[in-house]
Amino acid sequence: MDRLKYIIIITFLLGHQEVTFGQNKNSISELNTIDKKINESIFINTNTNVFLTGETLLYKLFCLNNNTNSVSIFSKIAYVELVDSNKKKIFTQKLFLEKGIGYGDFFIPTTLETGNYKLIGYTNWMLNKSSFEYFNIDIFIVNPYQISNNNLDNNIPEKNIYETQKQTEETTNNISITSNKTTYSNREIVNLEIKSDVIEESLKGSYSISVRKIDSFSLKKKINVIGFIKSKINTNTDSNFNNENLIIPEFRGEIISGKITSKSGKSSLENKNISLSIPGKNYAFKITKTKKNGEFIFNLEKPYPSSNIIIQIIDSDNENYKIEINKTSPPDYSSLMFSELHLKPGFKDLIEEKAIASQIENAYYNSKKDSIINITETKKIYDPLSKEYILDNYTRFPTLKETVVEIVDGMYFKKSNNNYTLHLYDYDVNSELQIPALVIVDGLIIQDVNELFQHKAENIYKINIVKGGYYFGSKLFNGLVAFTTKNYDYDSKLNGDFIIKPEILRPLGKKEYFQPNYSINNNLIRTPDYRHQLLWIPEVKLENKEQNISFFTSDIIGKFEITLEGFSDAGIPVYTSTIIEVK
Numbered sequence: 001m002d003r004l005k006y007i008i009i010i011t012f013l014l015g016h017q018e019v020t021f022g023q024n025k026n027s028i029s030e031l032n033t034i035d036k037k038i039n040e041s042i043f044i045n046t047n048t049n050v051f052l053t054g055e056t057l058l059y060k061l062f063c064l065n066n067n068t069n070s071v072s073i074f075s076k077i078a079y080v081e082l083v084d085s086n087k088k089k090i091f092t093q094k095l096f097l098e099k100g101i102g103y104g105d106f107f108i109p110t111t112l113e114t115g116n117y118k119l120i121g122y123t124n125w126m127l128n129k130s131s132f133e134y135f136n137i138d139i140f141i142v143n144p145y146q147i148s149n150n151n152l153d154n155n156i157p158e159k160n161i162y163e164t165q166k167q168t169e170e171t172t173n174n175i176s177i178t179s180n181k182t183t184y185s186n187r188e189i190v191n192l193e194i195k196s197d198v199i200e201e202s203l204k205g206s207y208s209i210s211v212r213k214i215d216s217f218s219l220k221k222k223i224n225v226i227g228f229i230k231s232k233i234n235t236n237t238d239s240n241f242n243n244e245n246l247i248i249p250e251f252r253g254e255i256i257s258g259k260i261t262s263k264s265g266k267s268s269l270e271n272k273n274i275s276l277s278i279p280g281k282n283y284a285f286k287i288t289k290t291k292k293n294g295e296f297i298f299n300l301e302k303p304y305p306s307s308n309i310i311i312q313i314i315d316s317d318n319e320n321y322k323i324e325i326n327k328t329s330p331p332d333y334s335s336l337m338f339s340e341l342h343l344k345p346g347f348k349d350l351i352e353e354k355a356i357a358s359q360i361e362n363a364y365y366n367s368k369k370d371s372i373i374n375i376t377e378t379k380k381i382y383d384p385l386s387k388e389y390i391l392d393n394y395t396r397f398p399t400l401k402e403t404v405v406e407i408v409d410g411m412y413f414k415k416s417n418n419n420y421t422l423h424l425y426d427y428d429v430n431s432e433l434q435i436p437a438l439v440i441v442d443g444l445i446i447q448d449v450n451e452l453f454q455h456k457a458e459n460i461y462k463i464n465i466v467k468g469g470y471y472f473g474s475k476l477f478n479g480l481v482a483f484t485t486k487n488y489d490y491d492s493k494l495n496g497d498f499i500i501k502p503e504i505l506r507p508l509g510k511k512e513y514f515q516p517n518y519s520i521n522n523n524l525i526r527t528p529d530y531r532h533q534l535l536w537i538p539e540v541k542l543e544n545k546e547q548n549i550s551f552f553t554s555d556i557i558g559k560f561e562i563t564l565e566g567f568s569d570a571g572i573p574v575y576t577s578t579i580i581e582v583k
Helices: 003-015 025-038 161-168 224-235 345-363 399-404 449-453
Strands: 042-048 051-053 056-065 077-083 090-096 101-107 116-123 135-142 175-179 189-196 205-213 254-262 273-278 284-289 293-301 310-313 320-327 387-391 410-415 417-422 436-443 462-470 475-485 533-540 546-552 558-568 573-582
Touching: 003 573, 025 056, 042 116, 042 224, 042 284, 042 417, 056 077, 056 116, 056 205, 056 546, 056 558, 077 101, 077 293, 090 101, 135 546, 161 205, 175 284, 175 558, 254 310, 284 293, 284 387, 310 320, 399 410, 399 449, 399 462, 417 449, 417 462, 417 573, 533 558
Parallel strands: 051 135, 436 475
Antiparallel strands: 042 056, 056 101, 077 090, 077 116, 116 135, 175 189, 189 546, 205 533, 205 558, 254 293, 254 320, 273 284, 273 310, 387 462, 410 417, 462 475, 558 573
16 A cells, blocks of 8 residues: 555545544554554654753654654654653643654753653654553753752762763764864854765755763763664564544644534534634634534644634524533653662762853843744735735725725625624625625634724724635635734634633744854853853754854853764664864
8 A cells, every 4th residue: 555545544534533533443443554654653852861950951853654764744743741750741842843853942940850850752643552652761850959868879980971872872974073173262163064975865864963061960871863763673663543532643734623512402513613713924714614523623734833722603603502622632651660860969069060051041041042933924815816905005094984985995884783794795796695704803703893893993904805705614705804903913802602712732933043153243242151052953954965064162161062863864863973172
């Protein structure tokens, strides 16, 4: 069975999953068969596995196909969690994957206790296995203000784990990192060259580069990609799907699901129109219908980081219903094993040094912020059919009534029993539908147009209209009227059991991590630079046999490790490192 056939079967199952999952044994059998092909696993690469509170955990996630070790094309969403030794979640982050890859970070607060934690990675598809094999690695956190005697151990050998690890660590022989020098001064530029002895096609892939000060903490070895692949060979990953309570795999994008209930218990739950809006400049707007049992599903094919989500029943009898969102099933962490964290008493000076450096860096956070990468502007639902009216190009009117009548050709309003509705003349007056237009503001559907007429017209930037019968989702409207406010911040006053603003975990936005440039930025000359993490680039594409990367050292002296880690497009694990020293 080729990949196309698998996708067709998966699509069919997803289209019927709320009915068949947990009931149809044939569907389960199909999923078990498909899983032999998909066979996903997760690998997470971190900048280190030892942190002080006040530092930032940086990571890159690979969703892999176990059969080839290449990135998986199936799951579009992955989850990362940090769990403490009491198996309590510290954080959960959602990643929107691009070709099986995502990255994120977590600032470690001073509220966390000294101890051993686990960093977990999984997809919804993996959660359905009868033997849930999530990715997990040890993360050691040291809180300088909360170190107990139980954490101290005089019997820890003097030789640090870094030196021991380097003696046994496997690297990729045909890729190397070299620096223009081995020794640098403070705030000096470092030029790196990545070279490969292999042909360009076999080198192409996705990698991360990390430059971090080497510490003498004698702790557990951090696994790299080569060790991870070798460990998988000796692990049995052949497990079947559960036959009930299956979690919907997110193969097309982020899934948001829920259900409606009848307040009286008598109203039909089937074929009710539900809308989802994530308002803003690049908004999401969708309409779907409920199934026989009142369940509904939205699938977001693109990442929308905004937490402002509005879901509502948009039928005329909406007040007869109540709407709620399905809660996600948490992973089972009962089998997680935690070791105790032991520190040598002599580490006190090192801990104090790092704690002070971290405090100084955090004090200057505002001048060293990471940059949020803006989401590419998405095509609006009215493109390319609409006629656009940018209101500043016309004489401004104080009210929406006047604006509708005087500026927008073909739009009019009706008023009955003090209730307004908006309409559009059709191109053919004789075929005009006797139903209202679809009205949205910043991507939010407006059911009560009265509140829109109370909105200040000066806050509206533009109006787009589409005349004629307009289907969106499964619902027919007499055209479309889309308002855009100047600040993309319209807030509806509508309330009731039929409309909710749920708290739903949002995908992380992408970042470009801060790197000082002392050759051009004089504003940083007087700013202290106590970075232990000199560089973190989570997305490095090696397109040629040679590639150059540069960065600046900080005010911290010592040895720093430079690592390149990731997977080639062919599924080859790549790990190599080198050392520089700052004096």
